[in-house]
Amino acid sequence: MSNNIEGKVVVITGASSGLGEAAARHLSAQGASVVLGARRVERLQSLAKDLSRDGGKALAVETDVSNCDAVKKLVDTAVQTCGRIDVMINNAGLMPQAPLELLKVNEWDRMIDVNIKGVLYGVAAALPYMKQQKSGHFINVSSVAGHKVGPGFAVYAATKFAVRALSEGLRQETKSYNIRTTVISPGAVASELANTVTDPETAARLHKYYEETAIPADSFARAVAFAINEPEDVDVNEILFRPTRQQL
Ligand SMILES: NC(=O)c1ccc[n+]([C@@H]2O[C@H](COP(=O)([O-])OP(=O)(O)OC[C@H]3O[C@@H](n4cnc5c(N)ncnc54)[C@H](OP(=O)(O)O)[C@@H]3O)[C@@H](O)[C@H]2O)c1
Numbered sequence: 001m002s003n004n005i006e007g008k009v010v011v012i013t014g015a016s017s018g019l020g021e022a023a024a025r026h027l028s029a030q031g032a033s034v035v036l037g038a039r040r041v042e043r044l045q046s047l048a049k050d051l052s053r054d055g056g057k058a059l060a061v062e063t064d065v066s067n068c069d070a071v072k073k074l075v076d077t078a079v080q081t082c083g084r085i086d087v088m089i090n091n092a093g094l095m096p097q098a099p100l101e102l103l104k105v106n107e108w109d110r111m112i113d114v115n116i117k118g119v120l121y122g123v124a125a126a127l128p129y130m131k132q133q134k135s136g137h138f139i140n141v142s143s144v145a146g147h148k149v150g151p152g153f154a155v156y157a158a159t160k161f162a163v164r165a166l167s168e169g170l171r172q173e174t175k176s177y178n179i180r181t182t183v184i185s186p187g188a189v190a191s192e193l194a195n196t197v198t199d200p201e202t203a204a205r206l207h208k209y210y211e212e213t214a215i216p217a218d219s220f221a222r223a224v225a226f227a228i229n230e231p232e233d234v235d236v237n238e239i240l241f242r243p244t245r246q247q248l
Contacts, residue, residue, distance in 0.1 A: 004229045006031030009082040011075055013065050013122060014092030016043040018191025019141065019220040023089060026221035027228070028056035035078035037063030037071070038092065057082075065092045065118030066110075068125075075125035087137040087228055088126035090119040090163075097153045097206060098199040107198065108155045115159035116166075123170060130179050135232070137180040139224060140167045144187045144242060152202055160185075171237060180235040182227040187242030190214040215243040 010027050014020040016038035024034045028051040036044045036058060044060035051058040059081055063074045078085050093115045096107040119140055130136025145153055146160030164183050171181035194210050197203040219241060227236040 003030060004231060005225060008032045008086035008228065009035065009078055009084050010087040010089060010228075011035045011037065011078045011085055011122075011126065012089040012091060013037045013063065013071070013074070013118065014141075015047065016040040018193060019186065019189060019217050020089070020091040021047060022217035022221040023091070023224045024058070025051065026218060026225055028058060029054070030225060030229075031056075032087075032228075033057040033059075033082050035059045035061060035074065035082065037061050037065070037074040039064050065090075065121060066113040068117075068121045071118070071121040072125045075122075075129070079129055084133060085126055085129050085136065087139060088122050088130075089139045089141070089224065090122040091139075091141045092118050093141060093159075093193075094196040095153070095156050095193050096196045096198055097156055097202050098197070099152050099202075100154055102199060104198070111155050111159050115156070116162045119163055119166060123166075127174070127179075130174075131177045134178045136177070137182070137228060138167070138170060139182045139184060139227060142167075142183050142185045144185055144240065144246075144248075146183075146185050147240065148248065150248065168237075171235070178232075180227075180232075182236050183238050184220065184223050184227070185238070185240040186220050186223075187240075187246045188214040189217055189220055189243075191217055213243050213246050 010032045015036035041062035048058035048060040061074045142163040143160040145157040149157040167183045194206045223239045
């Protein structure tokens with residue numbers, strides 16, 4: 001094997017756009033079998049077709065990560081089809097930023113359901129297989145906002161702080177199963193994430209900020225590949241990266 005990615009079975013949530021899609025393309029090009037989960041199944045199917053055409057192995061599974069059974073089905077399908085699961089990338093997320101005083105309670109609920117519970121459901125689905133295999137790798141996507149809070153993104157930041165806390169607990173509790181745990185905290189990366197903002201003022205500010213600041217999503221894909229590609233006895237626990245021009 002030319003690397004520690006080739007031949008691995010990698011499940012990626014939120015693979016229909018942005019960071020997840022970029023990771024799927026990059027890992028597939030390096031010989032991983034990728035199992036793609038998200039709600040927009042037609043996007044996943046077209047990505048899977050693209051990857052297969054280029055000689056990769058890819059499977060699309062319609063998945064809403066706020067539904068525990070759906071995430072279990074995604075992982076079960078990966079194991080039934082590919083024989084095992086080596087990496088679970090809990091990437092699906094949304095970021096409807098808005099000041100707390102706007103009381104966008106439904107959006108708070110959605111962020112908790114997808115950004116926190118979605119990650120937990122990914123752990124619940126993959127951990128039993130990894131325990132049995134005595135190997136595996138969780139890659140959970142946090143954010144610079146999982147390290148720093150600012151006005152307008154308190155709830156989003158809270159969900160991303162939670163991802164880091166859960167990941168550290170997971171890391172400590174799974175030592176005897178030879179499982180690796182990586183948290184990746186990106187800064188501004190070009191994707192569809194800002195489209196989830198419904199407050200017009202915040203949306204305008206954020207779109208402008210991303211246009212001026214964001215770097216391409218392959219930055220994230222390379223960070224993922226680095227963590228996976230390290231030898232099995234190396235557990236890369238935290239990667240935080242920003243665009244060079246990003247200040248906060
Ligand atoms: N871009 C950045 O600057 C940045 C920075 C730090 C962290 N992040 C994190 O990176 C992750 C990926 O975001 P992105 O930037 O790539 O944004 P994106 O382009 O909007 O992608 C988000 C992905 O999450 C999926 N998703 C959303 N709700 C879902 C649900 N209920 N069930 C399944 N999938 C769901 C979307 O797929 P469907 O809509 O098809 O379901 C999509 O594939 C998120 O966790 C985000 O918080 C991004």
